[in-house]
């Protein structure tokens with residue numbers, strides 16, 4: 088424990104400043120100036136020291152500069168006014184103060200998820216789902232048939248109506264290496280078009296009716312940034328990758344206003360149970376932002392919502408036009424600087440540089456070829472093949488001019504980069520951007536980074552680029568073993584999931600779940616970040632650690648999912664750590680993250696989630 092004195096002094100200074108605040112802002116970072124000055128003129132400074140809520144007798148993990156641990160924390164007006172020992176907090180206690188005795192329990196900053204997809208996550212909770220399970224072809228067929236059958240019972244068996252299936256763990260199909268095609272779905276008893284979406288979000292499978300309805304023929308060209316899988320005769324197999332998915336996705340009726348609202352509400356519910364108090368929607372649309380705006384008006388926005396708008400230069404679009412469209416959406420939905428109550432902010436752009444590195448996509452842009460099996464299944468002979476994956480979806484010139492236009496508009500770029508060539512090209516463009524006048528203030532984030540060339544590790548720190556990582560991917564699993572290991576070759580496979588390598592090279596690593604690529608389970612993800620192991624019940628073939636890269640220190644994973652992710656949202660002066668003057672975004676845990684065995688981190692339950700001083704979730708176990 089560090090000495091609490093300095094916190095108490097700061098809290099006092101803040102409280103006094105607030106008490107006397109006429110138009111003057113509190114002595115705190117400029118962004119805090121949005122605080123409502125205390126309007127009542129005759130309030131004595133003493134009464135402003137009374138806290139609304141005091142948490143005492145706890146293990147308060149602050150994520151401050153020293154990762155200090157404190158005993159007590161006081162909240163007033165949605166902000167933290169004191170962090171220190173119990174005696175100091177007691178001085179802020181008044182008749183109306185709620186005092187919570189933590190009984191030694193751990194309290195920490197609310198989680199900040201730097202990359203997820205709330206709308207697809209929420210709507211998938213309302214859909215026919217394959218639940219991310221590794222399935223045999225027969226099980227895959229049985230589960231989808233069950234959805235079709237129950238739809239018929241519900242009177243939704245219309246032969247024109249799409250059946251949409253979600254959370255398909257495509258890389259996990261059993262046995263390893265088995266693929267699907269339209270024929271897999273044509274075996275089902277239905278006349279309806281079927282669309283099965285991979286949990287990765289980079290591919291979908293259609294049945295023959297779906298291919299016909301989508302109008303895909305031998306003559307249909309691959310769209311920019313996408314691929315139509317074809318058999319030896321050039322016929323589409325129904326598997327559509329990346330941008331090619333739009334050929335079918337665009338035919339689906341858009342979610343209705345009510346469905347959008349239901350999806351956002353489901354997403355927020357899932358988030359507050361996990362302890363997420365701020366998030367970035369890494370690929371938004373106006374309908375999603377409309378839904379969150381509506382929920383906010385209804386008093387149901389329980390997390391600080393940030394949105395990244397897609398920049399797509401397809402069909403001759405220019406960076407200027409794409410950014411102008413983004414700014415139009417910002418004007419409509421952005422609510423200005425962070426304040427006590429959760430709000431919407433639109434200040435990020437999403438750019439896709441490539442797809443995914445694992446089988447069967449191989450759409451990740453790589454510096455070295457994917458390996459291929461030149462032998463047989465019985466006697467494999469893995470050798471480097473001829474493909475390094477596709478050209479990145481932005482040329483270097485297009486990327487530079489896009490980043491420049493964004494920088495001048497004050498928008499931070501959030502780039503999807505999965506393969507090491509995508510990472511390299513993104514870093515090259517940022518290196519160029521840093522030399523431009525507007526480029527110095529930008530906070531670029533590179534999401535995913537599943538394989539990074541060691542020569543590029545130090546460039547993240549040098550260029551001040553934040554890698555946004557999904558820790559739960561760093562474990563033995565179908566997508567990191569069967570669908571990845573042989574195709575990388577042994578040398579390069581050692582580089583996969585370079586989380587601690589980036590940390591050791593000085594990078595500010597941040598966490599992003601990428602939900603619904605996996606189920607939303609932040610505590611499992613943090614566990615994997617530390618252990619690089621799968622769940623104990625994952626099966627013998629997934630036992631042990633992923634590779635020989637060390638896991639991350641516990642303090643590092645917590646910093647990644649709090650303060651560092653807050654930095655990518657330009658919110659680190661207000662959230663991400665527990666310090667006097669910051670917003671009261673905090674969570675109480677049922678066990679101590681630091682003292683339990685690492686495997687047990689996955690079992691942590693959030694007892695209470697607080698956003699801007701308001702309790703938005705409370706488990707019955709929190710008394």
Ligand SMILES: [Zn+2]
Pocket residue numbers: 202203204369601
């Ligand atoms: Zn994503």
